Amino acid sequence: MSDLPKFVHIHEEGPREGIQIEPRNLPVSDKVRLIEAVAETGVKQIDCVSFVNPKRVPNMADADAVARAINRKPGVRYTGLWLNTQGLERALQLPLDVVGSIRVTASETFSIKNTSRNIEETFAEQRKWMDIYRANRIAVEWGYVMTAFGCNYEGDMPVSRVLDMVQRVLDLAAEYDQPLKGIYLADTVGYANPLDMERRLGALRSRWPDMKIGLHLHDTRGTGMANVYAALRMGVDQFDSSVAGLGGCPFAEHKGAAGNVCTEDLVFMCHEMGIETDVDLEKMIACARLAEDLFGHRMPGKVMHAGSLKNMRRAT
């Protein structure tokens, strides 16, 4: 027995995170094949596409075609990411699950570089989204605070700034009478360490004892799974992750980039500790191997290469 959560909820981010950064693009049919395979694993939400400038992210130029081609499995939500109202309007026209969210960035500089908007402009943009959600009767589920641990332009993110951003997100949700499921903290560029994770989660829990917290952790510097464990110990049961560790890339132009923590490694660690996920580990491993085949290079996931312990134990 332990105080760890009994169940961990996973949002699969690999198809979007991975495809948008991979140097080699895939045909629509292969993208859909990966998404549909992941949908068979038991994961309940898959981020499939982003609606972004195709000049900046050419691999997502076919986002509409991908969204339309998915053979949807009942019970699974197929989501997309947008960074502005045009993207949101595009998503609304497609057979996607448009899940309302409030997305802000703790680092002003990162916000400007990533979305061409500073923090105040971001909140103004979020109000437009909130209006659109209301007009379309879309529930807002989570608030996201990006670069909540640090960023490459502003360095370590003060905890006070993160608390302030969370407060403003909660206020905005309340103003629109949208009760959030909780707040996601994103370690966008790999600043988190387990001790800092405990400090930040502690600060949030101290101010909002009953608020659910989700984590979007890029494993840029090898601490991803340790950060997950630190968070599990503090009761966090909601994670984004990326099949095969998609999102990292071995090519020079993205040399330092790294994907979210790897889905099947996360699932393996949870199951080994007696935490359920509803994800079929063997099927997720097969998806990771499919991703490796489709993209044609070795992926950073570990369990996908070593295999789970199921067959090892069966043989003993």
Add this chain to the structure above:
Amino acid sequence: MSDLPKFVHIHEEGPREGIQIEPRNLPVSDKVRLIEAVAETGVKQIDCVSFVNPKRVPNMADADAVARAINRKPGVRYTGLWLNTQGLERALQLPLDVVGSIRVTASETFSIKNTSRNIEETFAEQRKWMDIYRANRIAVEWGYVMTAFGCNYEGDMPVSRVLDMVQRVLDLAAEYDQPLKGIYLADTVGYANPLDMERRLGALRSRWPDMKIGLHLHDTRGTGMANVYAALRMGVDQFDSSVAGLGGCPFAEHKGAAGNVCTEDLVFMCHEMGIETDVDLEKMIACARLAEDLFGHRMPGKVMHAGSLKNMRRAT
């Protein structure tokens, strides 16, 4: 502030662990170049070679030449690994630091496959080593229990078996009047998870409250750094690790193999949490990149590709 240790001691295992499994062998001069570079990082002990059957491990056929070619830096210990008395006798003839140890394997089957000796025969062999240590006035420093978490032949290792093996190692050391520094548990094939780590360390601490514990953790299934963090939280301050994550291998013949936790990722995580190591992170990253250059393929280490946060913070 935290209850984490203030200082972590690292034994570098990469040159031995990595070179013995890499499909492409290196000339002696390149092996020595890597070892000498690692010696400049502040690491105090480097495992350089193993004395094993060259038919089974052809890359170690030149172990004697490597040991002789190292330009030794004062204050650094250059060690080797042997699996039998012949290997130990060989090591004694070389300019290596012969560090006494007791090495047993909790899994009888793994012991037989790896060393052609069952557990009783292993203890008999250890007595021969103890005699040689005594004859050469060599102190015995650590007892090692391999497959202390599980093995591919016998599955999960019962905690009672691990406790029994530790007791027998301690008894043997006491019989020879060799006070051990402590006991190393090795997760030889990647069975450990953080919760199980806490359970096993707890069982050892409960029986031997003052015994130092070291860990040799292969990151076979992605839980390596989470296991390290679980152990740090319980006060463990002694780890083996492998520069660049050497020991893993992307080639089919060793598809599932994986090296120890990656040295520079471990050092990065420690430093970020305020734990000293005396290792210069930037120099260790340079060693990892040297290893990648020498072996000619991408290594699993993360910080070596992303860079540390030092330059990021300096720029902010």
